[in-house]
Amino acid sequence: MRADTLFYNGNFFTPSRKKINWLTVKEGWITALGTGAPDRHLLVQKKVNLKNKYVLPGWIDAHVHLMLLGQRKFEVDVSSCRSLAELKKRVLGRKTQEVWIEAYGLDLEKWKETNPLTAQGLDRISSRIPLLIRQKDEHALWVNTSLLKRAHLEKRYPLGYLVDKDMEIIFKLRPKLSSQKIKGALLYAQEACVREGITSVHDMAMQSLPLKNLSELMRAKKYDLRVYGALYGKEALKEFYSPKVNLFQHHLTVRAQKLFIDGALSSRGAWLSEPYCDMPESTGYCLWQKKELLERVHSAFQKHFQLIFHTLGDQASLWLLKVLASKYKPQELGQRPLGDKRIRLEHVEILNREALFLMKTLGVIASMQPWHALSDGPWLKSRLGQKRLSQVGRFKDILKEKIPLCGGSDAPIEPHNPLWGIGAAMIQKGQRLNLQEAIHMYTLGGAYAEFSENIKGSLEVGKLADFVVLPKNIFRLHPKELLEVKTQMTVIGGKIVYAQ
Ligand SMILES: [Zn+2]
Incomplete structure (x- = not known):
């Protein structure tokens, strides 16, 4: 047997749960997995000793904003400022002459x-x-x-x-970014991701110019991170009449469209079924009329795009699902092989029972960011009141109803280390996941949400050789200890893209 690379002397976590110590890669794909010492007759060009470390499938972050993450390279971080004076000091601390x-x-x-x-x-x-x-x-x-x-x-x-x-x-008034700056930002975002063991991201706001530059980087073999893009904005939608799937050896796929149904909870824009406790005259808002939304849905389906909806408040999810159900039968949306639309709801931070059941009936995916619920924790109660807190972050209920669940960070708004997300899913105030379930969110769950469960999300022969090497057996750690674990190595398509 011939292979390009042999990774040996590792502890690989595979679906079979058998003890696996080595794997071989050929042209980016896993060709064999084995126990103990690898066959001496194996013909390989390169051998990598994993020194008894622990190997998991590469993380899939199902919700990032790649350009926003990358642009932070050029922007001022004011997250620690507590007053106008501090803001002034921080902003003026930058020496560059800017327009x-x-x-x-x-x-x-x-x-x-x-x-x-x-x-x-x-x-x-x-x-x-x-x-x-x-x-x-x-x-x-x-x-x-x-x-x-x-x-x-x-x-x-x-x-x-x-x-x-x-x-x-x-x-719209922002100075146009040069190609060089866009590429700089994209590369910065890639670095940030692979450092945390992320091998695939779902970009939630893919626009035409960054996409053009990303393609150029991939063509030049400078971009290893796999990107699944959801188009956002009129311009991007105009340019893409049909999805682009598995470009650059499965590095780039653009087959989704992102639509916002409501706003955010912090600015009281999330659409709730009952008013905000700290603003009783408001229930947030909806950004769509039923008729024009259905037209957009129809057009996306005709072009074979997946639809990804930002729905944060419970009313936003419920209204959207009812609108969909008024036009489409469950078998047209959620059931395979005919209706395999894999509609996604992003965030679903507050979810009521009626919406939960409709998600199940229509075969809709829940894409959630465990860190959000943690970081919003301090003010959730003032916005929603005690009674509604049980509707926040319903990870367990979603799994119980067998609704597909994937995990993401919403980087750069929240930290993008998947182990932090996994830890957060395990220490939520309300519904906690176990480690296995939380890992699933960031591996196979993410793969399913991008129609890639056959080639990603687990370490199996015939799948892409994307994996992360960790120094410790995370199954033996307390969830809080996950925050301390540093990625040792990240491998995409058999290529080491990061090593500590
Ligand atoms: Zn987002």
């Missing part, structure tokens, strides 16, 4: 100022250069007067605070 300053990570929940943040406040940091500060969850932003004027918004938004859809008016 536009952008910062991310603002967390007003930790803000110590009594006065609200306004455009006039930001003018004290920069009155001339446009300044844009984004909220931690990327669902709100603040701008200074210079930028308000440029956008002709001084009358409409005198305070310089914009939420969700309106943010686009500001984003």
